[in-house]
Amino acid sequence: MEKDQWLKGLMEIPVTDEKAEKEARNHMDQLTKPLGALGDLEEIVIRLAGITGETVPDIERKGVAVFCGDHGVTEEGVSAYPAEVTGLMIGNFSRGKAAVTVLARRFGAEVSVVDVGSRLEPLPEGVLDRKVRFGTANMARGPAMTREETLKALRVGADLALQWKENGIQLAAVGEMGIGNTTSASAVAAVLTGKPVRELTGRGTGLDDDGLERKREVITRSLEVNRPDPADPLDGLAKVGGLEIAAMTGFILGAARHRLPVVVDGLISTVAALAAVRLAPGVRACLFASHRSAEPAHGVLLEDLGLKPLITAGMRLGEGSGAVLAFPLFDGAVTTAKEMATFSELGLNG
Missing domain, CATH: 3.40.50.10210 (Nicotinate-nucleotide-dimethylbenzimidazole phosphoribosyltransferase (CobT), large domain)
Known part of the structure; x- marks a missing residue:
């Protein structure tokens, strides 16, 4: 019974943070590039946000x-x-x-x-x-x-x-x-x-x-x-x-x-x-x-x-x-999210 409870607990996986994913997608869309131009790198940031709950996740370690x-x-x-x-x-x-x-x-x-x-x-x-x-x-x-x-x-x-x-x-x-x-x-x-x-x-x-x-x-x-x-x-x-x-x-x-x-x-x-x-x-x-x-x-x-x-x-x-x-x-994906300028910083709002 104890073994069953341990395994059951292990399989209780938290749902992804949809709010963090949405914020990460919005942030990536505001960077100084065409929409989606970084391809899979953008999806890495967005998916990491959903897992960690951080809009711009830290993956240093x-x-x-x-x-x-x-x-x-x-x-x-x-x-x-x-x-x-x-x-x-x-x-x-x-x-x-x-x-x-x-x-x-x-x-x-x-x-x-x-x-x-x-x-x-x-x-x-x-x-x-x-x-x-x-x-x-x-x-x-x-x-x-x-x-x-x-x-x-x-x-x-x-x-x-x-x-x-x-x-x-x-x-x-x-x-x-x-x-x-x-x-x-x-x-x-x-x-x-x-x-x-x-x-x-x-x-x-x-x-x-x-x-x-x-x-x-x-x-x-x-x-x-x-x-x-x-x-x-x-x-x-x-x-x-x-x-x-x-x-x-x-x-x-x-x-x-x-x-x-x-x-x-x-x-x-x-x-x-x-x-x-x-x-x-x-x-x-x-x-x-x-x-x-x-x-x-x-x-x-x-x-x-x-x-x-x-x-x-x-x-x-x-x-x-x-x-x-x-x-x-x-690293490249997260670095772009952290360090690239946004269009609003260039004075191009909306």
């Missing part, structure tokens, strides 16, 4: 949460890289040498690396140990994890979102690391969207044609073995998902619950976003799509969410790299 977990389905040969790379990359994050940490440093964002389910031990310095279990089970042979483990991972993410909000983070991004997780993400995408596995499954880490066919077959078999309920996002996350995917779902729910805007990255964080929206539809108003990745399922998920990506750069790295790359666009 940004953070990217990178959730990490291993996947038992790698036993089926679905990745071009061995499962040990998850642990190696966690060390790379710790040293600040991964793409997401390099980009975050360049654009002034804080990074939290959260181990929610890798097989690595001991963990490198600076990595948050929130391990629920040492990797998921092989979903091609049975459920990846239990519902209880899924809820624990969900809570890891939700707790971090609350902590960030209380510590003054104003714009968040989510990313991940887990060899095999494009397989799990594609499986969850198939459950949530009802689209065919063949239409959703991409090459992930760079599979050749034979590897891609094997990956599709493994996902199809996993869905047949587990039969996840499309009407229950938690069932899909548990049976064919991953610990880091569940944690990102919880983070997104927690962020929306506390009016913290979230920039999603590629396929894996976007499938977590869709799971969160299916649990609590009000979450969608707090989400921004950073880019459209090269993975075929990503476009399907973005369309389902009704989110327009800011960048199309053919990326498929993950980690939150695309989300952090979009941060300068948010």
